[in-house]
Amino acid sequence: MTHVADSSPVLRRPAGPESLAPREPRYGFEGRMMTPGLILLAALSIVPFFALIAMSFSRVRLLGGVRLDAVGLANWVRFLTDADMWMSWLRTVVYFVLTVGLEMVLGVGIALCLYRVLRGRNILLSLLLLPMFAAPVIVGLLGRYLTDSTFGLYAWVLRSLGYTGDILGSPTSAFAAVVLMDVWEWTPLIALITLAGLSSVPQSVREAAAVDGAPAWMTFRYIIFPAISNVLLVALLIRSMDAIRYFDIIWVTTNGGPADATKIVPIRLYETAFRFFDFGYAAAIGLAMLAFSIFIARTFVRLLDTRGLTR
Amino acid sequence: MSTSMTPPSSAHQRTTADQAVRGNGRAVTAAPPGVPQSPLEASSKRSRWTVAILLAVAMLWTLIPLVWMLLSSFKNRSDVTAATPQVLFAPTLDNYRNLFSGPNNLGPYIWHSVLAAGISALLALFLGALAGYGLARTRMRGKKHLAFWIISTRMAPIAAIVVPLFLIFRGLGLIDSIPGLVLAYLTFNLPFAIWLMSAFFAEVPPSLEESALVAGCTRWQAFRTVILPLTKSGLVTTFVLCLVFAWNDYAFAVVFSGPNSQTLPIAASQLVTQTGIDWGQLTAIGTIVVVPMMLAGLAVRRWLVTGLTLGAVTGE
Numbered sequence: 001m002t003h004v005a006d007s008s009p010v011l012r013r014p015a016g017p018e019s020l021a022p023r024e025p026r027y028g029f030e031g032r033m034m035t036p037g038l039i040l041l042a043a044l045s046i047v048p049f050f051a052l053i054a055m056s057f058s059r060v061r062l063l064g065g066v067r068l069d070a071v072g073l074a075n076w077v078r079f080l081t082d083a084d085m086w087m088s089w090l091r092t093v094v095y096f097v098l099t100v101g102l103e104m105v106l107g108v109g110i111a112l113c114l115y116r117v118l119r120g121r122n123i124l125l126s127l128l129l130l131p132m133f134a135a136p137v138i139v140g141l142l143g144r145y146l147t148d149s150t151f152g153l154y155a156w157v158l159r160s161l162g163y164t165g166d167i168l169g170s171p172t173s174a175f176a177a178v179v180l181m182d183v184w185e186w187t188p189l190i191a192l193i194t195l196a197g198l199s200s201v202p203q204s205v206r207e208a209a210a211v212d213g214a215p216a217w218m219t220f221r222y223i224i225f226p227a228i229s230n231v232l233l234v235a236l237l238i239r240s241m242d243a244i245r246y247f248d249i250i251w252v253t254t255n256g257g258p259a260d261a262t263k264i265v266p267i268r269l270y271e272t273a274f275r276f277f278d279f280g281y282a283a284a285i286g287l288a289m290l291a292f293s294i295f296i297a298r299t300f301v302r303l304l305d306t307r308g309l310t311r
Numbered sequence: 312m313s314t315s316m317t318p319p320s321s322a323h324q325r326t327t328a329d330q331a332v333r334g335n336g337r338a339v340t341a342a343p344p345g346v347p348q349s350p351l352e353a354s355s356k357r358s359r360w361t362v363a364i365l366l367a368v369a370m371l372w373t374l375i376p377l378v379w380m381l382l383s384s385f386k387n388r389s390d391v392t393a394a395t396p397q398v399l400f401a402p403t404l405d406n407y408r409n410l411f412s413g414p415n416n417l418g419p420y421i422w423h424s425v426l427a428a429g430i431s432a433l434l435a436l437f438l439g440a441l442a443g444y445g446l447a448r449t450r451m452r453g454k455k456h457l458a459f460w461i462i463s464t465r466m467a468p469i470a471a472i473v474v475p476l477f478l479i480f481r482g483l484g485l486i487d488s489i490p491g492l493v494l495a496y497l498t499f500n501l502p503f504a505i506w507l508m509s510a511f512f513a514e515v516p517p518s519l520e521e522s523a524l525v526a527g528c529t530r531w532q533a534f535r536t537v538i539l540p541l542t543k544s545g546l547v548t549t550f551v552l553c554l555v556f557a558w559n560d561y562a563f564a565v566v567f568s569g570p571n572s573q574t575l576p577i578a579a580s581q582l583v584t585q586t587g588i589d590w591g592q593l594t595a596i597g598t599i600v601v602v603p604m605m606l607a608g609l610a611v612r613r614w615l616v617t618g619l620t621l622g623a624v625t626g627e
């Protein structure tokens with residue numbers, strides 16, 4: 001982006017797009033190129049956004065044509081006073097912190113290990129990346145198969161270790177199971193991004209630290225970590241935005257149960273809208289979720305701007 | 312190199328990173344004779360084992376579920392639900408055969424998936440390449456706000472988009488139709504394609520277009536004949552990732568699709584019934600859904616980091 005280029009001498013290009021500009025009117029060729037895509041995007045994002053706001057202040061009737069009856073702040077008052085809703089938010093935060101936290105730690109660990117492998121790193125990485133491409137629904141259903149108390153492979157392993165409970169049947173183990181399924185699918189993404197960051201740490205610096213007798217964790221803490229912190233932040237933000245986008249795994253494994261133990265906010269929203277057909281209240285929940293994701297997006301863009309990660 | 316700035320510098324840094332890796336290979340494996348063992352080497356023997364064990368655990372954790380799914384899809388009914396997991400069994404194609412015969416044939420589901428995911432990925436790529444080029448080269452004021460709007464559209468939670476879109480689609484008669492699904496998938500694929508293609512275009516030095524302009528090309532010809540061929544890998548990566556996102560979608564399809572438009576993930580979830588689950592068929596569908604996307608994803612592995620971080624980090 002141009003303002004980064006303005007502030008940093010390193011990025012200044014002698015033959016930038018500037019020299020193309022004088023021949024063109026201000027919104028000339030670039031504007032025409034952007035128009036079709038942006039019009040469609042506006043139709044697909046701004047229209048639903050305003051619809052969402054309108055719905056959150058209304059009661060939505062579906063029978064005999066869609067009709068919105070204004071109800072003022074009723075949905076929002078309900079949103080703020082609904083104790084179940086607060087529990088869902090709390091659960092969402094716990095789910096979010098556990099999944100993203102575990103994925104970051106394990107992903108960085110795997111990347112550090114992979115980085116020390118010199119021969120066969122590519123094939124190892126390719127195999128490790130596979131879960132990322134699996135449809136979350138399939139991951140959830142496969143998880144259900146593996147944890148089935150009578151014939152599941154993982155349930156069988158746990159049984160021989162002495163655990164006999166129904167994994168998806170009791171609240172704590174069900175919560176742990178859906179967290180681990182998400183971790184299984186998305187840890188590779190963190191490993192992939194971190195590995196790209198590690199390749200940027202000059203080898204001479206690492207060797208110098210080792211020669212000076214620095215223990216491995218100190219090398220990581222003071223040499224490697226500062227060098228890859230930007231990349232880790234990108235990984236964290238990318239994962240954070242997807243963590244609240246996808247809820248398919250929970251949807252097909254426990255569907256919020258048992259006893260609401262895995263009912264995170266998006267699951268509750270779907271239930272509110274498509275089981276109880278309370279679209280007004282669902283819209284209020286949706287707007288609150290949107291606020292969170294816009295916050296993530298802002299942080300992401302600001303990070304790209306200030307740390308010069310952007311082009 | 313991790314952080315992409317100007318194209319020449321990032322290309323240069325990438326090669327130095329490669330050299331650094333190779334340099335490490337030499338330092339560890341072949342120290343010149345006579346030089347006393349460095350602390351690095353002494354510790355590396357011990358830690359090499361640690362690394363190997365940790366990686367083996369990671370590989371098992373990653374691959375066992377996938378291998379188990381593949382194996383189970385070739386098992387007969389009693390092997391699939393045996394109380395003791397069966398590793399050795401007589402393989403059968405029954406599960407796949409059953410999926411493609413009978414009243415609930417998988418064929419239409421595959422067709423719907425291919426259509427919805429394919430068309431939305433192609434449209435996203437086409438519009439995204441145009442708009443991404445515009446975004447990368449424009450100097451308009453408010454470009455920052457435009458970019459922010461695009462990225463926040465991509466990050467918006469599906470649950471929040473589905474609710475208003477459902478009412479709008481109902482009004483327009485787009486429920487249970489392929490165009491409806493295509494539009495729904497464009498809500499995340501289009502901003503993704505615009506943002507990512509703009510990252511790829513930004514890596515191409517503008518001086519190339521200038522020489523084309525000097526040679527008498529129009530801006531469109533310069534874009535079409537000079538810039539597009541240079542971003543071929545970017546185009547392929549964008550297409551593949553859009554395809555994967557749309558193919559794997561469940562949250563939109565479960566709301567918007569009906570008998571005329573149900574996709575593969577829906578077919579998989581429909582096997583879960585009150586009376587029980589045919590796990591043999593389910594693992595077979597799982598294999599059919601997962602394998603093509605894994606192959607497509609690995610085909611663009613070199614650009615995956617760039618693609619999945621929306622251009623913020625460049626790999627290898």
